[in-house]
Every structure is written in structure tokens, then in C-alpha cells.
Amino acid sequence: MxxxxxxxxxxxxxxxxxxxxxxxxxxxxxxxxxxxxxxxxxxxxxxxxxxxxxxxxxxxxxxxxxxxxxxxxxxxxxxxxxxxxxxxxxxxxxxxxxxxxxxxxxxxxxxxxxxxxxxxxxxxxxxxxxxxxxxxxxxxxxxxxxxxxxxxxxxxxxxxxxxxxxxxxxxxxxxxxxxxxxxxxxxxxxxxxxxxxxxxxxxxxxxxxxxxxxxxxxxxxxxxxxxxxxxxxxxxxxxxxxxxxxxxxxxxxxxxxxxxxxxxxxxxxxxxxxxxxxxxxxxxxxxxxxxxxxxxxxxxxxxxxxxxxxxxxVQIWLDKPIGQVEGDMTVTDASQVRLADHPLIEFINRVQMEYGQTTISNTALFDDTAPGFVGYITMRQVLANYIYANTLKVIRVTGQDIRDALEQTASYFERAEQGSGQYCIHKAYLYPKPQHYNYDMWEGIEYEIDISRAVGERITKLLVSSSGQPIDMHNTYDVAMNHYRAAGGGNYVMFANKPTVLDVPTDIAELIANYIIQRGTIHSTLNHNWRVVT
Missing domain, CATH: 3.60.21.10 (Metallo-dependent phosphatases)
Structure with missing residues (x-):
């Protein structure tokens, strides 16, 4: 026309x-x-x-x-x-x-x-x-x-x-x-x-x-x-x-x-x-x-x-029990999970350490709606806790890389007033979209985050769990993590282009499910290897 x-x-x-x-x-x-x-x-x-x-x-x-x-x-x-x-x-x-x-x-x-x-x-x-x-x-x-x-x-x-x-x-x-x-x-x-x-x-x-x-x-x-x-x-x-x-x-x-x-x-x-x-x-x-x-x-x-x-x-598959947990891995308050070691995070890290054949691991609580595990476990619960199609990688990093990564994680918190005990989440992790998945929690090391200190100076304790000795900044360590983080995703540039020790081309959610199925019963454990102080 x-x-x-x-x-x-x-x-x-x-x-x-x-x-x-x-x-x-x-x-x-x-x-x-x-x-x-x-x-x-x-x-x-x-x-x-x-x-x-x-x-x-x-x-x-x-x-x-x-x-x-x-x-x-x-x-x-x-x-x-x-x-x-x-x-x-x-x-x-x-x-x-x-x-x-x-x-x-x-x-x-x-x-x-x-x-x-x-x-x-x-x-x-x-x-x-x-x-x-x-x-x-x-x-x-x-x-x-x-x-x-x-x-x-x-x-x-x-x-x-x-x-x-x-x-x-x-x-x-x-x-x-x-x-x-x-x-x-x-x-x-x-x-x-x-x-x-x-x-x-x-x-x-x-x-x-x-x-x-x-x-x-x-x-x-x-x-x-x-x-x-x-x-x-x-x-x-x-x-x-x-x-x-x-x-x-x-x-x-x-x-x-x-x-x-x-x-x-x-x-x-x-x-x-x-x-x-x-x-x-x-x-x-x-x-x-x-x-x-x-x-x-x-x-x-x-x-x-x-x-x-x-x-x-899908519904039949989701609700079929694949195992059970002895103890409680329930997430009742996502914000509290990011302040101190939690059984769910410890469990996911232990799964990654098992399949990654290493003794150090990091992971995140990806979403505030993650329910955790209690009683019988279904695939629905696994996928509700691990929502991304990430696969597992083990990369070789230095002690300095680990410290730098922990400092990056510690930037999740706004600086608290000295002695006030108050804190909030830094706006960079909330806008333009929530990025709770970029707050990592580790197993295999012991550390402490003091958010009353300036960004970049918040890691006040950093030890190897197995030996109790300080992490050597010049030594190398093999760390299990998801492939997104291993590539430097989430501004973890210290991990980019590091040597790959092991690449497991299986979704981590699937690894978690397999781990539970193989054991039938998993146990809620908590070793309190890290915490945030204000």
C-alpha cells in the first residue's frame, strides 16, 4: 500500500x-x-x-x-x-x-x-x-x-x-x-x-x-x-x-x-x-x-x-525421593547463611571436593528462596537449592589468589560503623540486579571477615584447615568451584586463565543428586570454619 x-x-x-x-x-x-x-x-x-x-x-x-x-x-x-x-x-x-x-x-x-x-x-x-x-x-x-x-x-x-x-x-x-x-x-x-x-x-x-x-x-x-x-x-x-x-x-x-x-x-x-x-x-x-x-x-x-x-x-521426577538427610540443612534465613558456616553450604562444598578430588572448595547460596534439605530429599529440592546449570572445575591458584577472592567476597557488605554491629549489603550486589550468587563461601580453609574494616583489608584470619597453618601467599592450591567462577565470572578476575586441574563436564546439581543417591543418607555437619564479624 x-x-x-x-x-x-x-x-x-x-x-x-x-x-x-x-x-x-x-x-x-x-x-x-x-x-x-x-x-x-x-x-x-x-x-x-x-x-x-x-x-x-x-x-x-x-x-x-x-x-x-x-x-x-x-x-x-x-x-x-x-x-x-x-x-x-x-x-x-x-x-x-x-x-x-x-x-x-x-x-x-x-x-x-x-x-x-x-x-x-x-x-x-x-x-x-x-x-x-x-x-x-x-x-x-x-x-x-x-x-x-x-x-x-x-x-x-x-x-x-x-x-x-x-x-x-x-x-x-x-x-x-x-x-x-x-x-x-x-x-x-x-x-x-x-x-x-x-x-x-x-x-x-x-x-x-x-x-x-x-x-x-x-x-x-x-x-x-x-x-x-x-x-x-x-x-x-x-x-x-x-x-x-x-x-x-x-x-x-x-x-x-x-x-x-x-x-x-x-x-x-x-x-x-x-x-x-x-x-x-x-x-x-x-x-x-x-x-x-x-x-x-x-x-x-x-x-x-x-x-x-x-x-x-517433570512433576513425577521432581517428587521421587532420592535419599534423606540425618539432621537439618534447612535455610530459614538466607542472610544468616552468609554470616557463618551453614550445613547446606558445607554439604555442597563437600560434594564438590569429592568429585573434584581436592580438599578446598567454594560455592554460593545462589538465591534467597533456596530451601535447604530436611528429611527425605527429592530432585525438586536439589534443583531449588542449585538453580544454575553449572559444571565443576578444579583450578590451581595461589594463596594470594585465595586471599584476593575472599576480599572480593567481603565487598558484599557495606562498611559498618565502628562498634555498631550494624551492616548492610553493598548496592553493587543488589543493583541493577541481585547478585547474591557472587558471594562465595569456602570449605577446606578457615577464615574470618571483619566488615568493620575497609574493603580490601577485611580478611583477618586465613588458614589451611587440614594443617591449621597460615595459607602461603606464594604456594599453590587446587580449588573446586563452578565453571562460571573458574572463568573469573562475578569479578573474580584472579581465577581467570588459571591452570585447570580437573574438568568435570556434569551439572553440579546432577553431582549433588548422584552423591545423595549413592549414599542413601547424608549427614548434616558443621565445622564452623568461617564467620563474619562486625
Whole structure:
């Protein structure tokens, strides 16, 4: 249809979600309590928005395929079934989905099969084949022309920091191009060759700087480069971000509209764009960004029915007892777990030490909803306590590396007033998203964190548990940890590029389950090897 006087202006909607992390159904797997989130609720909101806006596009910004027992069961227990997440997204009919970093957690072949089953394109312009430097899925962008003649271009980008987290075998043969470099090249193609009227960049990554002040809000590692994209790449109208699990509306950086839609299907981002026809050319007019909360929304029965069969299998699998605990490993207050040794943390570290064949280990309480163990143990409880698809690595580090890592962990706390006994969590671990998973707790060493002291000077005791002797700063020690931390993830740069002593390519949740199954009964123990003092 030509751009005639009948269509001097037109309003379109850019609908976007991100970081669904396998959340389909409106309840928590750990305790089956209801939540107002997930693809079942998202679907209802998107259907309503599509009724409201005659012209719209819908983009999911990645981290779709991993994150719940449903995705774990499909990937590890019954992968021959159709992928439940792609099946649900096929019903939602997105115009595109961007590849996120967690898409690689179950391996590249698993991701490629999910792409094959999808009735929508997966975008990533900066993830390239090593051999020919072509996009690994062949689709860097899409264009969509609306009935009134408006042409929209959507470019997909993925954080290039993935090699710092992911197992090498999961990303073999992939070249991770700088997102800014890729955006400059492909936005030019959209403008000059595709002649689009509106350029939307959907980046699975977040903002490394405050949108208003431009000040750094995190370590400048390259994990999040949204600010750079908006400030340095000419021709972007809208930048959709993710990865940080934030809700961002009505922010602008150098005229570029910035948005982020939260996580786990808690809501849908909606960007209303007025397009004006000026001398037979469509121009971008007013832009308004909103976020539609799923609270109060009825879940879509069609989505629930889509996963009903596999979900029934998941529930049976989750509730089958695999062993029992003698004693109590219950988490009643997550904040207290991070102040002194706890039986659950000690247990997970002992599992890592067992399979890592070493005497020192670290782990984290990833989420404040972790329930711990008491009585009979099911797979539901294992996955509720260990929510990530991490595998186990043992790396060789120096005593100085251990001290530096403990000082990094100790920065989790705000400095207390001398003698007050009061403390709080440093904002860097709460914003732009909670990062409790970056607070490590160790076994095999004895240490003390004094948070009344300045950051960098808080470790006041550091001994080897087996000998009771001080850790030698120049000696080397083999330490078991998850592969994310072993790669330096979470600003633990002292671990990056250290020699790998042992690589166990099995999810730690699976190792925990195997450990329990082999023994039948596990025992709650507590040796009080560390504590925080104020």
C-alpha cells in the first residue's frame, strides 16, 4: 500500500520480553506456590496488546531455554521430546528471538535443535562461525513491512562476554565479535541497503553506565555494552536490552530510546512509536515506553496445555525421593547463611571436593528462596537449592589468589560503623540486579571477615584447615568451584586463565543428586570454619 494522505501518521508497538529462563507455568517448582509470571501469563498480555495495537512486532531478547526444572528435565533427562520452550514460543509467534548467553548452557547441539524446531528466526549478528565469519544461525537481522508501508529492521546482538563463563565445548567454533563493531556494520546495512524506516536493536546485554549521568555502574568488562551501543552507533532508534533482569522505561541515551522488560515473564515491555509520513517518507515521531505487569493476569490455557504432558513427567521426577538427610540443612534465613558456616553450604562444598578430588572448595547460596534439605530429599529440592546449570572445575591458584577472592567476597557488605554491629549489603550486589550468587563461601580453609574494616583489608584470619597453618601467599592450591567462577565470572578476575586441574563436564546439581543417591543418607555437619564479624 502506498504512503498516501490517508496514512499521514501511524502508531506501531514494539513488544518485547527477555530473560524468561524457562519460566512457563504460573507457579514455583520448589514449593508449587503461585506466581503471576511466566510465558502462560505473558501470552495473555501479548494477545491483549496485539488487539490494542493494529500494527506491532514482538521480539524476545534471549535467555529462553534454561532456568527451571522443566528445561533441565528436557535437556538432561528426556531431550528426544520437542523442546517445550520453543513449542510455547511458536504459539506466541514472535517476529524474532535473540540468542542469549544461557542458550549455550546445554551445549550447541541442543541449541541448534531448538532453533530447528522454531517457527521464528533466532538473531545474533555478532556470533560468527570461526571458519567463515558468517552469523552462526545465518540471520543477523529481520525486516518487517507493515500494511501501511512502514519498514522496520530488527538487529539481534548477544553479549560477547560468553567465553568468560561458558564451557569451551559448548561454544567451539564460534567467534564472538564486539557488539559495537557488529552493530556499526549491520545498522548501516539496514539503513542504506534495506532502507528501513525504524531501526530496533535487540541486545542480550545490559547497560554498563547510568543512562542519565554516563557514570560506570559496574566493572567495565565488556559483559554489558548497551551504553556504548547507544552512544557510538549511528542510526539506532530503539535499543532493547536484557541480561540484567531490570525494568527500564523512558530512558534515552543520545536520543536513542532504551528499554528493558524485566525477567522470568513478570511483564511485557511495550514501546509505542508514532510514525509520520513526510513527503512520502516515514519518519520517527514521538516514542513512549511502558511496561505491562503480569500481576492480575489470567494465564493462557493454550500455553499450559502445550506443556501439560512433559510437565506431568517433570512433576513425577521432581517428587521421587532420592535419599534423606540425618539432621537439618534447612535455610530459614538466607542472610544468616552468609554470616557463618551453614550445613547446606558445607554439604555442597563437600560434594564438590569429592568429585573434584581436592580438599578446598567454594560455592554460593545462589538465591534467597533456596530451601535447604530436611528429611527425605527429592530432585525438586536439589534443583531449588542449585538453580544454575553449572559444571565443576578444579583450578590451581595461589594463596594470594585465595586471599584476593575472599576480599572480593567481603565487598558484599557495606562498611559498618565502628562498634555498631550494624551492616548492610553493598548496592553493587543488589543493583541493577541481585547478585547474591557472587558471594562465595569456602570449605577446606578457615577464615574470618571483619566488615568493620575497609574493603580490601577485611580478611583477618586465613588458614589451611587440614594443617591449621597460615595459607602461603606464594604456594599453590587446587580449588573446586563452578565453571562460571573458574572463568573469573562475578569479578573474580584472579581465577581467570588459571591452570585447570580437573574438568568435570556434569551439572553440579546432577553431582549433588548422584552423591545423595549413592549414599542413601547424608549427614548434616558443621565445622564452623568461617564467620563474619562486625
Amino acid at each position: 502506498s504512503k498516501d494522505q490517508q496514512h499521514e501518521s501511524n502508531t506501531i508497538a514494539i513488544l518485547h520480553t527477555s530473560d524468561i529462563h524457562g519460566t512457563v507455568l504460573p507457579y514455583r517448582y520448589a514449593d508449587q506456590m503461585p506466581i503471576e509470571a511466566g510465558l502462560s501469563n505473558i501470552s495473555t498480555v501479548i494477545k491483549e496488546l496485539r488487539r490494542q495495537y493494529k500494527d506491532s512486532i514482538y521480539v524476545d531478547n534471549g535467555d529462553l531455554l534454561q532456568g527451571t526444572p522443566l528445561t533441565y528435565y528436557h535437556a538432561r533427562i528426556n531431550p528426544d521430546l520437542p523442546n517445550p520452550l520453543t513449542a510455547c514460543m511458536n504459539l506466541l509467534q514472535p517476529d524474532a528471538v535473540v540468542v542469549g548467553n544461557h542458550e549455550f548452557n546445554y551445549g550447541l547441539s541442543y541449541l541448534r535443535q531448538a532453533v530447528k524446531e522454531s517457527k521464528f528466526p533466532w538473531l545474533s549478528a555478532n556470533l560468527l562461525e570461526e571458519s567463515n565469519r558468517e552469523p552462526i544461525f545465518g540471520v543477523p537481522y529481520i525486516t518487517k513491512e507493515l500494511p501501511v508501508g512502514i519498514k522496520i529492521g530488527v538487529l539481534g546482538l548477544t553479549t560477547s562476554y560468553i567465553p568468560n563463563w561458558e564451557l569451551p565445548q559448548h561454544i567451539a567454533g564460534i567467534h564472538f565479535e564486539c557488539v559495537v563493531q557488529a552493530a556499526k556494520r549491520w545498522v548501516k546495512v539496514l539503513r542504506e541497503e534495506e532502507h528501513v524506516d525504524l531501526v530496533v536493536v535487540s541486545y542480550h546485554g545490559g547497560l554498563e553506565r547510568d543512562a542519565s549521568s554516563g557514570e560506570l555502574t559496574e566493572a567495565d568488562t565488556g559483559e554489558n555494552e548497551g551504553y556504548r551501543l547507544a552512544a557510538e552507533v549511528q542510526g539506532i532508534d530503539i535499543l532493547l536490552t536484557g541480561h540484567q533482569h531490570r525494568v527500564i522505561v523512558n530512558e534515552r541515551i543520545d536520543g536513542v530510546v532504551i528499554a528493558q522488560p524485566g525477567s522470568h515473564g513478570q511483564g511485557v515491555g511495550c514501546i509505542e512509536v508514532q510514525m509520520d509520513c513526510v513527503e512520502e517518507n516515514w519518519k520517527v515521531g514521538a516514542i513512549r515506553s511502558t511496561w505491562m505487569d503480569c500481576a492480575g493476569t489470567a494465564p493462557d490455557r493454550q500455553i499450559i496445555d502445550q506443556v501439560a504432558a512433559i510437565e506431568a513427567e
